[in-house]
Amino acid sequence: MAKPSKLTFINGKPTLVPFDQVTRKDNDKAYNQARGMQQDEYLGFYHSTEWTHMRDAIRQRDLGLCQRCGMELNLIDHIVPSKDDWDDRLNPDNLQALCTECHRLKTKREWVKHNKGAERYMSINIVCGLPGSGKTTYVINRKAKHDLIYDYDALMQSLTGLPSHEKNFDVHDYIILFFEQMLRKLKSEQTFDNVWIIQTYPDERLDGLLSPYHHINHLLLDTDKQTCIDRLKQDKRFNQTLTKVFNEFENKNFENFKRIRE
Numbered sequence: 001m002a003k004p005s006k007l008t009f010i011n012g013k014p015t016l017v018p019f020d021q022v023t024r025k026d027n028d029k030a031y032n033q034a035r036g037m038q039q040d041e042y043l044g045f046y047h048s049t050e051w052t053h054m055r056d057a058i059r060q061r062d063l064g065l066c067q068r069c070g071m072e073l074n075l076i077d078h079i080v081p082s083k084d085d086w087d088d089r090l091n092p093d094n095l096q097a098l099c100t101e102c103h104r105l106k107t108k109r110e111w112v113k114h115n116k117g118a119e120r121y122m123s124i125n126i127v128c129g130l131p132g133s134g135k136t137t138y139v140i141n142r143k144a145k146h147d148l149i150y151d152y153d154a155l156m157q158s159l160t161g162l163p164s165h166e167k168n169f170d171v172h173d174y175i176i177l178f179f180e181q182m183l184r185k186l187k188s189e190q191t192f193d194n195v196w197i198i199q200t201y202p203d204e205r206l207d208g209l210l211s212p213y214h215h216i217n218h219l220l221l222d223t224d225k226q227t228c229i230d231r232l233k234q235d236k237r238f239n240q241t242l243t244k245v246f247n248e249f250e251n252k253n254f255e256n257f258k259r260i261r262e
């Protein structure tokens, strides 16, 4: 007796094949079933006790603060999204507290990376504050893998070999030349995850130049004057030129800046 057969399409042609032969349609059905199970597992995870406990632990570890900007947290985020790395979904090293705004920007960047390959969604962070307020530490603790950090004081120091906060005015011109070129190039690019611009006080030209092209975060390290002086003295970075900087700082306008304590 001939084997029962079934009608299927092979290379677009209707063809009769033995009933037990596995076809592409069978494979698709199995794939969809497996995917459905994964989807249930995915949604179930976010309601599991394991996740709620871990979420509370990270909230405590991160002191209730967004790990990007230091504002109050709104959620616990998977640094590598759980959809991309399911095995790391409960790894504390892959978890961080974020505020809604930083999470929105991160998600947008991830979306752009997935959908447009190498293109990035770049944000610009202007970080201001008194000498000794912790600007560089703040940035180093938050920078992503592919970031650009412009730090005026660090450049001055490395180009002159002078102690920190002392200036060579001829070198200053070179640094500003580089800064202006850098801004011009950044206008038309999405090259980095983040650009960090570290300055004592804000440069008003920055917003005008970059805001039509990029999202800009304004951050002010709001450390009190005495703490800054104590830190600088402790690190042997305090010198008399700083008195002028401290005085000028008090007359600057930080109206549109988010105040951060570090």
Ligand SMILES: [Zn+2]
Pocket (backbone or CB within 6 Å): 066, 067, 068, 069, 070, 071, 098, 099, 100, 101, 102, 103
């Ligand atoms: Zn944030």
